Amino acid sequence: MKILKTLEKYMEDPSLELVASGHRACQGCAEVLALRMAFKVLGKNTIVAMATGCMEIISTPLPITCWRLPWIHVAFENTAAVASGIESAIRILMAKGKIDKKWINVVGVAGDGGTSDIGLQALSGALERGHRLIYICLDNEAYMNTGVQRSSSTPYGASTTTSPPGKKSIGQSTWKKDMPKIAVAHNIPYVATACPSYPFDLFNKLKKAKEKDGPSYIHILSVCPTGWRIPSEMAIEYGRLAVRCGMFPLYEVEDGVYKMTFKPDTLIPVEEYIKGQGRFRHLTEKEIKEIQQRVNSEWEKLNKLCEITKP
Amino acid sequence: MKRKGIEVSKAIAEAAKLARVEVVSAYPITPQTHIVEHLAELVANGELEAVYLNVESEHSALSACVGAAATGARTFTSTSAQGLELMHEILFITSSLRLPVVMVLVNRALSAPLSIWCDHSDVMAARDCGWIMLFCENGQEAVDSLIMAYRIAEDKRVLLPVIVNVDGFTLSHVIEPIEFPEQDEVDRFLPPYEALFKLDPERPVTFGAYGMPEIYTEAKYAQEMALVSSKKVIKEVMEEFGKRFGREYKVVETYNMENSKVAFVSCGSINENIKTAIDLLKKDGLDVGLISLRLFRPFPSEEFLESLKNVKRLIVVERSMPQGATNTPIFNEICALIFTRKLDLTVENYIAGLGGRDVLPQEFLELVVNPPEKDHGREYKVLGVRG
Structure with a gap:
């Protein structure tokens, strides 16, 4: 019942639709869904700094905007720095009595390229300085806005336009960069992974992030039917499969303590997640096995971290 | 104060x-x-x-x-x-x-x-x-x-x-x-x-x-x-x-422009040495002026033109390389103005003071009385450059 009430509150209250409909996202885009869900939790007292990317392009063709929140886009690589400036301004303007003292969420939003590649330096600076801000990485595992080029967050073996498989290439030749762990290394109060296929988990994590008196980092897997080459109605399902096979575990790190927030009894084989996706179509059984082994060992490591950091 | x-x-x-x-x-x-x-x-x-x-x-x-x-x-x-x-x-x-x-x-x-x-x-x-x-x-x-x-x-x-x-x-x-x-x-x-x-x-x-x-x-x-x-x-x-x-500024400042037929154009601290050169020349009975651009963007075209008064020869000194352009940036702006307003002026382009090299009043003085040749095949002269 409580869960249903939460759902009702977040999904049916029109005053919480802060990312308005009418945007230009692709059919089945789970990224804009993640955005919509996140801002339902964060609410109206929120300022958004957003990187260049899909979500920026689909939401703000001048003179139209689908943002019912104060929103700024400056460039690709500097979202965390812009958010730092916003937070600093709020702090000093409140101290000087120029604006009312109230809780304002400062949120930086960027894609996986804007976070794990070009925006990493600015993000590290912002996390290290300890601003009270929430940074959301919407990870669709490639540069989708520019036409599906690989990022450091693209999974091993995936075909993208700049990591094409061929006689001498498996596709993406490197393993996905572990952004959440990089965030954890900054000793910030809260780091979490989430996926819009698990809305309550996502709601809870943003609620926690909102209450932290310091930086939080939320890494959201955002299924991209266009780039992953899957049917658009399968976006939610693929988010579930990614979590259930252990390739994208849902966990949080609160003050250094790791905790799984969704732990399947048994992991489904990664093959079930991989097989229907066009970006993995070229992979051989051997290569899928290699991925399975990697997922197993990463899963084990993560569980160990949960054990050893348990207070 | x-x-x-x-x-x-x-x-x-x-x-x-x-x-x-x-x-x-x-x-x-x-x-x-x-x-x-x-x-x-x-x-x-x-x-x-x-x-x-x-x-x-x-x-x-x-x-x-x-x-x-x-x-x-x-x-x-x-x-x-x-x-x-x-x-x-x-x-x-x-x-x-x-x-x-x-x-x-x-x-x-x-x-x-x-x-x-x-x-x-x-x-x-x-x-x-x-x-x-x-x-x-x-x-x-x-x-x-x-x-x-x-x-x-x-x-x-x-x-x-x-x-x-x-x-x-x-x-x-x-x-x-x-x-x-x-x-x-x-x-x-x-x-x-x-x-x-x-x-x-x-x-x-x-x-x-x-x-x-x-x-x-x-x-x-x-x-x-x-x-x-x-x-x-x-x-x-x-x-x-x-x-x-009590300190009034202008977008274009001038120095000794009243009776000058020759004037320097420059900006920044180098102008103080130019002024010293101008004072020395004045002692010898030669009037040379300085047009100093306090405002560079937006370019103060009208104020610059007004400051010209009786000038027939402009000596533009800049502290940057043209990087393959015909001339240095301020010189180019000035020439565009002179051309579009059909003014009868000669304009010389000197590059000096790069990477902190000092430019002494004597060197500015020389430019007035003994202007050097342009660099070979170029529309400017880089001052003091060793081959």
Whole structure:
């Protein structure tokens, strides 16, 4: 019942639709869904700094905007720095009595390229300085806005336009960069992974992030039917499969303590997640096995971290 | 009005304090460092109520200023050379978002070879970024310009960022007697910043939307008109500053122009040596003038033309390489004006003082009485260059 009430509150209250409909996202885009869900939790007292990317392009063709929140886009690589400036301004303007003292969420939003590649330096600076801000990485595992080029967050073996498989290439030749762990290394109060296929988990994590008196980092897997080459109605399902096979575990790190927030009894084989996706179509059984082994060992490591950091 | 001997960098920081800046965001680079070090000290001691943001790069320094200015805070940053180049992308966005960020650019030569010393290659590489740009000849001008810069930038008719150029070392690191206005006088001249639009949950607005071909030209045209029209406000502010504080500035300053048929054109601290050369020439009965560009962007075309008076020969001295262009940037602007207004003038282009090389009054004197040949096949002469 409580869960249903939460759902009702977040999904049916029109005053919480802060990312308005009418945007230009692709059919089945789970990224804009993640955005919509996140801002339902964060609410109206929120300022958004957003990187260049899909979500920026689909939401703000001048003179139209689908943002019912104060929103700024400056460039690709500097979202965390812009958010730092916003937070600093709020702090000093409140101290000087120029604006009312109230809780304002400062949120930086960027894609996986804007976070794990070009925006990493600015993000590290912002996390290290300890601003009270929430940074959301919407990870669709490639540069989708520019036409599906690989990022450091693209999974091993995936075909993208700049990591094409061929006689001498498996596709993406490197393993996905572990952004959440990089965030954890900054000793910030809260780091979490989430996926819009698990809305309550996502709601809870943003609620926690909102209450932290310091930086939080939320890494959201955002299924991209266009780039992953899957049917658009399968976006939610693929988010579930990614979590259930252990390739994208849902966990949080609160003050250094790791905790799984969704732990399947048994992991489904990664093959079930991989097989229907066009970006993995070229992979051989051997290569899928290699991925399975990697997922197993990463899963084990993560569980160990949960054990050893348990207070 | 208090007068004291102080390093110009420290004086600039004191001026930022007088302007009651609220967010300082900067990354260290020589020769800008003394400005931000002193500001950090003022904040640490509680003498300046501001946030001092230790960012991890110049790119983030300016990006944070953009975020803070869009939220309604008065922002300050300062950099030099490579730092400005790292900010380059954000320079254009700051002006396009119409945010009144103020920057003191301590001019330094661009690498390579790496040089920490002064020239104007940094600002000239960024000259078309849509910022208002002022030059200073001495420390007093730097202090006054910084205070005026906020008044200009934040004027509702302007809303554009301002770069105050201060020559590295020759200006930034010297100790000068400087008059500081009283805080309450500055407060009367420069009221608190009230943003026309800001990031405010009570009144949500979208900053930085993208422009399709149907609207991009109009957006850029509006911005260009704002920059061009800012000259009127700049002149007003300079005039009012003069009335209140007794030091009046002009967008184009002149020296000994009344009876001069020959005149130098330049900007920055090098002008003081040019003036010394002019004084020496005057003793010998030769009248030579100086046209000093305090305002470089928007280019003060009309004021420049008015300043010409009876001049028949212009000697343009600049501190940056043309980088493959026909001539140096200011020379090109002047020649375009002379051509379109059909004026009968000869114009010579000299490049000097690169990477901190001194240019002494004697060398300027020589240019007047014994002008050297242009460099082979070029439309300019690089002074003192060894083959």
